[in-house]
Amino acid sequence: MVNSSMFETMLKGWIKSIKDAGFDDPTKEIIKVTVGGKLLVIQLYTEEQWEAKNSKTVAQRVLKNIGLDKVADYTVYVDGIIYLVEIIKK
16 A cells, blocks of 8 residues: 555545535545555545544443544545545455
């Protein structure tokens, strides 16, 4: 795979391309791309969506408070919005 900063630059480009194509909310789209000969399936979340997805039970909230909650694979900042990136399939 490519290095982290290059991948983050690619993510920003994909998000901007989705927005330029007329999709206002890229978090509603599943991104499928081939990088280094491998198919990646990527889901984007805003911070609020990430919290709702990963903090559903009391146990999960406790784990979050001690730092054991699920961490996004990447975080990118595009057009004033922070997107948390989860790679669904590598």
